[in-house]
Amino acid sequence: xxxxxxxxxxxxxxxxxxxxxxxxxxxxxxxxxxxxxxxxxxxxxxxxxxxxxxxxxxxxxxxxxxxxxxxxxxxxxxxxxxxxxxxxxxx
Amino acid sequence: xxxxxxxxxxxxxxxxxxxxxxxxxxxxxxxxxxxxxxxxxxxxxxxxxxxxxxxxxxxxxxxxxxxxxxxxxxxxxxxxxxxxxxxxxxxxxxxxxxxxxxxxxxxxxxxxxxxxxxxxxxxxxxxxxxxxxxxxxxxxxxxxxxxxxxxxxxxxxxxxxxxxxxxxxxxxxxxxxxxxxxxxxxxxxxxxxxxxxxxxxxxxxxxxxxxxxxxxxxxxxxxxxxxxxxxxxxxxxxxxxxxxxxxxxxxxxxxxxxxxxxxxxxxxxxxxxxxxxxxxxxxxxxxxxxxxxxxxxxxxxxxxxxxxxxxxxxxxxxxxxxxxxxxxxxxxxxxxxxxxxxxxxxxxxxxxxxxxxxxxxxxxxxxxxxxxxxxxxxxxxxxxxxxxxxxxxxxxxxxxxxxxxxxxxxxxxxxxxxxxxxxxxxxxxxxxxxxxxxxxxxxxxxxxxxxxxxxxxxxxxxxxxxxxxxxxxxxxxxxxxxxxxxxxxxxxxxxxxxxxxxxxxxxxxxxxxxxxxxxxxxxxxxxxxxxx
Amino acid sequence: xxxxxxxxxxxxxxxxxxxxxxxxxxxxxxxxxxxxxxxxxxxxxxxxxxxxxxxxxxxxxxxxxxxxxxxxxxxxxxxxxxxxxxxxxxxxxxxxxxxxxxxxxxxxxxxxxxxxxxxxxxxxxxxxxxxxxxxxxxxxxxxxxxxxxxxxxxxxxxxxxxxxxxxxxxxxxxxxxxxxxxxxxxxxxxxxxxxxxxxxxxxxxxx
Numbered sequence: 001x002x003x004x005x006x007x008x009x010x011x012x013x014x015x016x017x018x019x020x021x022x023x024x025x026x027x028x029x030x031x032x033x034x035x036x037x038x039x040x041x042x043x044x045x046x047x048x049x050x051x052x053x054x055x056x057x058x059x060x061x062x063x064x065x066x067x068x069x070x071x072x073x074x075x076x077x078x079x080x081x082x083x084x085x086x087x088x089x090x091x
Numbered sequence: 092x093x094x095x096x097x098x099x100x101x102x103x104x105x106x107x108x109x110x111x112x113x114x115x116x117x118x119x120x121x122x123x124x125x126x127x128x129x130x131x132x133x134x135x136x137x138x139x140x141x142x143x144x145x146x147x148x149x150x151x152x153x154x155x156x157x158x159x160x161x162x163x164x165x166x167x168x169x170x171x172x173x174x175x176x177x178x179x180x181x182x183x184x185x186x187x188x189x190x191x192x193x194x195x196x197x198x199x200x201x202x203x204x205x206x207x208x209x210x211x212x213x214x215x216x217x218x219x220x221x222x223x224x225x226x227x228x229x230x231x232x233x234x235x236x237x238x239x240x241x242x243x244x245x246x247x248x249x250x251x252x253x254x255x256x257x258x259x260x261x262x263x264x265x266x267x268x269x270x271x272x273x274x275x276x277x278x279x280x281x282x283x284x285x286x287x288x289x290x291x292x293x294x295x296x297x298x299x300x301x302x303x304x305x306x307x308x309x310x311x312x313x314x315x316x317x318x319x320x321x322x323x324x325x326x327x328x329x330x331x332x333x334x335x336x337x338x339x340x341x342x343x344x345x346x347x348x349x350x351x352x353x354x355x356x357x358x359x360x361x362x363x364x365x366x367x368x369x370x371x372x373x374x375x376x377x378x379x380x381x382x383x384x385x386x387x388x389x390x391x392x393x394x395x396x397x398x399x400x401x402x403x404x405x406x407x408x409x410x411x412x413x414x415x416x417x418x419x420x421x422x423x424x425x426x427x428x429x430x431x432x433x434x435x436x437x438x439x440x441x442x443x444x445x446x447x448x449x450x451x452x453x454x455x456x457x458x459x460x461x462x463x464x465x466x467x468x469x470x471x472x473x474x475x476x477x478x479x480x481x482x483x484x485x486x487x488x489x490x491x492x493x494x495x496x497x498x499x500x501x502x503x504x505x506x507x508x509x510x511x512x513x514x515x516x517x518x519x520x521x522x523x524x525x526x527x528x529x530x531x532x533x534x535x536x537x538x539x540x541x542x543x544x545x546x547x548x549x550x551x552x553x554x555x556x557x558x559x560x561x562x563x564x565x566x567x568x569x570x571x572x573x574x575x576x577x578x579x580x581x582x583x584x585x586x587x588x589x590x591x592x593x594x595x596x597x598x599x600x601x602x603x604x605x606x607x608x609x610x611x612x613x614x615x616x617x618x619x620x621x622x623x
Numbered sequence: 624x625x626x627x628x629x630x631x632x633x634x635x636x637x638x639x640x641x642x643x644x645x646x647x648x649x650x651x652x653x654x655x656x657x658x659x660x661x662x663x664x665x666x667x668x669x670x671x672x673x674x675x676x677x678x679x680x681x682x683x684x685x686x687x688x689x690x691x692x693x694x695x696x697x698x699x700x701x702x703x704x705x706x707x708x709x710x711x712x713x714x715x716x717x718x719x720x721x722x723x724x725x726x727x728x729x730x731x732x733x734x735x736x737x738x739x740x741x742x743x744x745x746x747x748x749x750x751x752x753x754x755x756x757x758x759x760x761x762x763x764x765x766x767x768x769x770x771x772x773x774x775x776x777x778x779x780x781x782x783x784x785x786x787x788x789x790x791x792x793x794x795x796x797x798x799x800x801x802x803x804x805x806x807x808x809x810x811x812x813x814x815x816x817x818x819x820x821x822x823x824x825x826x827x828x829x830x
Contacts, residue, residue, distance in 0.1 A: 004705055011701040015694060021823060022690045025830035029678070037823030044697075044819045052704040053812045058645065061271065065649040069656030072299045075386060076657075077664050080335045083390070083402035084668050198643050264650045272643045302654045306661035310770065319750035319766045321665050327760045332668060336661055 010051045017044050097503025097582040100600035115200040116603055121186030122501070123207050124177060129570070131173035131214065134221075138166040140563065143525075143556040151543040159542035160227035161243065167230025168248060169221075172255050173214055175482060176344065179351035180297075181210075181262060183493045184290050186501060188266060190594035190601060191287050193275025193610045198268040206261040213255030220247035229540060231341070234322035234333040238314035245315055249308045256301045256308075259347075263297030266290050275593065277612035281372060284592055284616050288375045289354025292382040296343045296350075300386070304340035307333065334396055338389035346385040348482055349449075350378055352489030353420060356442045359492050360424050361617040362590040363439035364431030368617050370423045377416035384413040394465045403462055410460035417453055421446060430622040436588075437511040441492030444519045448484025452477055455530065470540075473533025479526045488518070491569065498573065499587045503600040504580030510572050518565035524558025591618050641802060648806050652813050655778075659817050662771050666824060669767070673760035678829025680764035683748060685739055689826035692735050696815045699728035703811045710804040718793055718804065725811065726786045729779055736776055743769075768825055775821060778814045785810065 021040045024033055050056040055063055101118045105111075111119055142162050145153040154162075185203065189196050197203050220226060226243035228236055237245050270291050274283075311333060314320030322333045361368050368374055390398060390406030424446055433439065455477040459465050468474060498506055528551040533539075537548045544552070586595040591614075597606050670677045706721030743765075747755035750766045785807045792800040 004708070007701060007704050007708070010704075011697065014697045014700075018690065018693055018697065021827060022686075025686065025827065029829055034823075034828065037827045038820075041820050041823050045816050048700060048812050048816055048819075052700050053809055062645060062649055065646060065653060068299070069653030069660075072386070072653075073657055073660035073663070076303065076339050076660065077667060079387065079390070079402075079405070080332075080339075080664055080668065081671075082405055083331070083335065083398045084671060086399040086401035199647060260654050264647055264654070267650055268643055268647045271646060272639070298650055298654055299657055302658035303661045306658050309774075310662070310665070313766070313770060317751060319762065321669070321763055321766055321770075326758050326762045327669075327673065328763055329668070329672075332665060336664070 007051070010047060013047055014044055017047075097600060098598050098602075100503065100598060101603045102503070102600050104603040113204075115196070115204055117185050117189050117196050117200065117203060118501075118601065118603075120203050120207055121182050121184075124181040124185060124210070127207075127211060127214065128174050128177050128182065131169050134218075135166050135169035135174055136563070136566070138162045138169070140559065142166065143559040145542060146544070146552045147556050149544050149546045149549050149552075154542065156542045157227060160229075160540070161225035163540055164226045164229050164243075164248075165221050168217060168226075168252065171230060171344070171348075172252055173210075173217065175348045175486060176259060177210065177262075178348075178486070178490045179355060179493060180266070180290060180293055180347075181206075181258075183286075183355065183490070183497060184262075184266065184293075184351060187497055187594055188269060188287065188290055189273070190500075190597065190605055191284055191592060192270065192273060192278060193593045193606065193612065194269065194273035195604050195606075197265045198272055199265050202261050202265055206258045206265070209261070210255055210258035213251045213253070213258065216247050216251030216254065218251075220244040220251060223247070231337065232308070232311060232333075233337075234311055234314065234320075234330045235324065238311050238320060238322060238333075246312055249312050253305055253308045253312075256305050259297045259301045263294035263301075266294040267298065270294075275610050275612055278593075281375070282612055282614075282616055283375075284354075285357035285368060285371070285374055285378070286351075286354035288378050289350045289357075292378040293347050293350045295379075296347050296382050296385065300340045300343040300347075303336055304344075307336040307340065310336075331393070331396055331398060334393050335389070335398075338392045339386070342389040342392065343382075343385045345478070345482070346381055348486050350381060352445065352486045352493075353378065355489045355493035355496070356424065356445050358590075358592070359438045359442035359496055360427045361619070362496070362588050363434045363436055363442070364428050365434075365619045366427050366431040366617070366622070367615075367619060368423065369426035369429075370419075371616065374420060374423055377419050380416040381413060384409065384416070388413050388460075391460055391465070394462055395469050407460055407462045411457065414453060414457055414460070421450055421453070432622070435512070437506075437508065437515055438492045438496040440512060440515040440519075441488045441495065444515065445485055445488045445492065448480050448488065448519075448522065452480030452482075452485055455480065468533055470538055471533035472529040472537050472539055475539050476526045476529035476533060479529070484522050484526070488515075488522075491515070491518070494569075494573070496588070497594075498576070499583030500594055500599050500601070502577045502580070503583055503598075504576050505583050505587060506576040506580055507572055510568060514565050514568040514572075517568070518562060521558050521561030521563070521565050525555050525562050526558070528552075528554045528558075591616065641805070644802055644806060645809075648809050652809065655813060655817075659771070659774070662767065662774075663820070663824075666767050666771070669760065669763050670824075670828075673763070676760035677764050680761050680768070681825055681828040682830065683746075684768075684826050685742065686826055686830065688735050688739050689822060692732050693818065693822045695728050695732045695735070696818050699725045699732070700812050700815045702728070703808045707804055707808045710799050710801045713799050715793060715795075715799050718799065719790065722786055722790050722793070726783060726790075729783045729786065733776060733779060733783075736772065740769075771821055772825070775814065775817055778817070782807070782811050782814055 017040050021037050024036060049066065055066055101116055105114060111123065114120060141154070142159065145151065145159060151159070223244050226241065226245050226248045228241050228243065228245060232245070232249065270287060310321055314322055320326070320328055322328045322330050324330065357368050357374060388406055388410040390402055391410045394403050455473070459468065459474065459477060495506065495511060532548055532551050535548065537544055583599045585598055588595070593610050593612070596610055702721045702724040706718050706725065709717035709721055743749055747753055748765055750762045750769070754762055789800060789804055789807055792803060
């Protein structure tokens with residue numbers, strides 16, 4: 001179906017990203033790999049959100065609601081880490 | 092008293108008892124919640140009465156410590172999750188919100204009814220846990236006691252709270268979408284009544300905080316049920332992680348409790364001083380600021396938990412910051428009274444009581460935000476007094492004020508004014524007699540959650556129990572005269588208070604579809620004539 | 624607010640309701656982000672505290688199955704998006720084919736998960752008294768693995784239930800269920816996104 005060409009391209013991109021992170025395991029373990037794995041995951045998330053979940057078309061309030069959950073989770077993570085990362089440092 | 096009855100409205104629209112349990116009408120759902128939470132309040136109050144009677148004797152002559160532990164757990168769980176959190180949003184919010192914005196109903200009426208059933212399912216589990224013997228962990232369920240050592244019915248209690256949490260989430264979701272999408276023509280954001288703003292801010296918290304409670308209880312239950320865990324020190328887990336996750340929800344939860352009350356108080360002050368709210372936009376923004384900042388302060392519950400001192404400093408600073416918008420609100424309420432034509436009707440008495448008691452509670456919150464002071468009063472009656480001042484002196488009084496204010500709209504009838512005013516005064520006096528001595532007790536060192544205490548605290552405890560008796564009487568009176576007025580009160584008419592607000596432009600009680608014609612808004616909120 | 628024909632008003636109302644539904648569903652998805660997010664935070668904390676144990680744990684996972692499952696879910700999201708497009712075009716048959724593909728792939732995912740879980744049981748890697756080796760941080764890794772993938776699998780089951788309901792709604796006689804497909808689609812994509820983050824957390828470290 002012609003109309004599905006763009007969706008197929010999106011899928012191809014997603015599978016390529018997956019192949020990238022799978023292939024990264026061929027290299028020896030290294031510190032940058034964690035960041036890379038998460039970065040690839042975030043790219044997949046962005047692609048799915050924009051194209052499959054149609055956030056590219058739905059602007060404004062929908063995008064704010066979509067971003068709110070992640071933003072709030074970030075607040076939780078940052079402040080909890082403020083405890084764990086500083087334990088034993090200050091007395 | 093005339094024989095005229097008010098128009099039948101929504102109360103008579105769907106006949107029969109069963110219709111109440113299938114209703115999609117937000118007004119009826121609000122009443123369903125009213126009955127439920129009143130029942131839960133009585134259960135929580137009964138536990139409090141037992142505790143206060145037990146505390147009449149320093150040696151704990153009435154009940155053993157284990158029973159006492161189960162009582163304060165019951166009191167906390169029931170009062171917080173099944174009374175305070177749903178009270179204003181689910182009773183007054185459900186009833187008033189669509190009316191106040193000129194809508195027919197909320198955005199998702201079936202979800203609204205489902206929320207009530209979910210709430211009742213959670214409540215049933217909690218009642219089962221209580222009847223089966225209760226839980227002794229405190230409402231805070233700290234690990235590893237709750238997950239490993241406690242012998243109570245922790246799973247059932249936690250499951251009940253977990254389920255009730257979804258009721259909160261769905262209510263918040265419904266309100267957010269309703270306020271965004273269903274406002275009447277001309278009703279721009281800055282023409283909304285502050286009660287609506289408060290429901291919006293509350294709903295944001297409900298939606299973003301409650302899921303964390305859910306996952307925390309789930310992980311605790313996993314640890315308890317399967318003997319595995321992430322909070323278990325024996326395998327390298329950290330009990331503090333439970334506290335971080337628990338309080339990430341539970342601190343914003345207290346703002347869920349107070350923000351709707353603040354919204355109600357703004358309505359009451361405007362109406363009964365016949366003045367525009369001073370600094371309306373600032374008041375609206377303050378509600379949102381409290382909601383947002385309230386998410387960043389939870390570590391002040393953990394100052395002595397062995398979290399890092401650095402984190403403690405950060406949380407202390409943020410806790411001071413969150414008091415600023417609350418203080419701004421108190422100043423603005425006071426300024427609203429200036430040169431107003433004040434009518435000391437019952438709702439106004441409750442609103443004035445709210446400001447006085449919330450201010451005291453809030454100021455003592457500043458003491459607790461100071462790390463150094465909190466180290467000494469953490470775990471004492473100072474904390475107990477602080478949160479009862481804001482939650483009972485504040486929130487419950489705001490709730491009662493709102494109930495009395497909107498009672499004519501809900502029932503179509505007026506309550507008896509002088510009994511109602513007397514009850515408000517009795518509640519105010521009883522409350523202070525109960526809880527002020529507890530500030531002193533805490534400062535002097537009496538720990539909370541103890542059934543037995545040193546004899547030097549005896550007198551103050553007797554004072555506190557005497558106050559509780561007076562407070563109980565004060566709460567009992569509305570339970571009598573409000574139902575009475577439902578059947579025998581004088582008809583109220585559409586706008587007995589001569590208040591602004593869209594809900595007063597329709598009949599009392601309203602027809603099922605709320606408005607005969609969708610109202611169009613052209614005026615600013617609280618459009619009272621300026622003082623001469 | 625005035626319109627000249629009844630159908631214009633009703634399609635305007637439908638469009639309004641569609642936006643309302645969408646906003647409601649995104650609010651719900653935000654709550655789900657926080658629900659799963661709590662466990663992600665727990666993972667981050669313990670990964671920071673016990674990096675070696677977490678890398679060792681990830682090496683015990685079946686990389687091939689995990690990667691395959693990720694691909695399965697990505698393809699299922701593609702079919703879901705395709706089905707959403709078909710619904711909006713009114714193409715009942717295409718919608719049906721797409722929904723069946725999504726459901727099949729969902730079942731495949733759960734099947735592979737079952738195989739993985741079974742091998743964990745067989746290797747005594749399930750946290751609890753039966754845990755092989757020393758009880759310690761590795762057990763925390765495994766607890767988080769089961770809790771997070773388990774809740775994810777539960778959400779997949781709910782999703783499969785919703786897909787089945789859509790197939791029933793799509794059956795002849797009634798209008799094509801455009802709105803329900805859109806809503807279930809958003810949910811399905813979200814559940815896929817959760818897995819997209821579970822994959823690098825549980826299968827990639829230490830390799």
